[in-house]
Amino acid sequence: MFSSSNSSKPKKVMLLGSGELGKETIIEAQRLGMVTIAVDRYENAPAMQVADHSYVVDMLDGEELRKVIELEKPDLVVPEIEAIATETLIDLENEGFSIVPTAKATNLTMDREGIRRLANEELGIPTAKYGFADTLEELRSVVQEIGIPCVIKPIMSSSGKGQTICRSFEDAEYSWNEAISGGRGKKARVIVEEFIHFDSEITLLTVRSVSGTTYCAPIGHVQKDGDYIESWQPHAMSKEQIIEAQDIAKKITDALGGYGLFGVELFLSANGVY
DSSP, rough: OOOOOSSSSSOOEEOOOOOOOHHHHHHHHHHHTOOOEEEETTOGGGGGSSSSSSEEEOOOOOHHHHHHHHOOSEEEEEEEOSOOHHHHHHHHTTOOBBBSSSSHHHHHTTTTHHHIIIIITTOOOOOOOOOEEHHHHHHHHHHHHHHHEEEEEEOOOOTTOOOOEEOGGGGHHHHHHHHHHHHHHHHEEEEEEEEESSSEEEEEEEEETTEEEEEEOOOOEEETTTEEEEESSSSSOOOOHHHHHHHHHHHHHHHHSEEEEEEEOOOOOEEOOO
8 A cells, every 4th residue: 555654654534524525535535545534424425435434423513523533533634514513623623633724724614704704804805795693683684784685694504505685674584594494503693795796706726835825727607596507617807807816815825724725716896806
């Protein structure tokens, strides 16, 4: 077996979330000679079918998550889904475990509130106006403050699930119910965003390594009613837009830290890049 380090003992990587993307990650890690461990909340998840070892745990339960990580003592812990007790990962990182890319990055990017506050309030990056609500009554108040139409989303979700456009104050209750039912995790909290008329939506893949920060060509997307439709690369952008997008991506990924591949999602409009 090819060893992933200079020692005879191979590195051990644990994947938190074992879907189809996780399966491909496990396969590539094995090609590098790593011992692989797949963890998910249900049995026989795709990555478990190819991993060297697997566990079924409630990853939102910090005690369960800690137990399996301390048991296996992996060299690398790679979070792959949103529904994870990220606060526990922060504690474990402080105790010496290596979280990829970092526990801070995992905690912030899996929570729309954390990443939005980082970008806008700490880094000064322009964003749509936003607010948060823990109850339907608070939501109605925030909607009135942000204005109609607005976009309402769960704090934690994926693939557009639970996201709606609130076009009238009467729609607020429907949007609340959709956000709560479509969210992941245990947080009954939603984010309300100003509706931005954008020209296109892109993902700028940003790579942080010991050699610095590099960028892939921008990827364009089309979504309809919260569902993914198609993507293409490269998406046509002006030189000025590319420079602005790369500047935003570098500020965010530098703040998150760690090494790896980051997907920075941005909107392009006549007023700039958000």
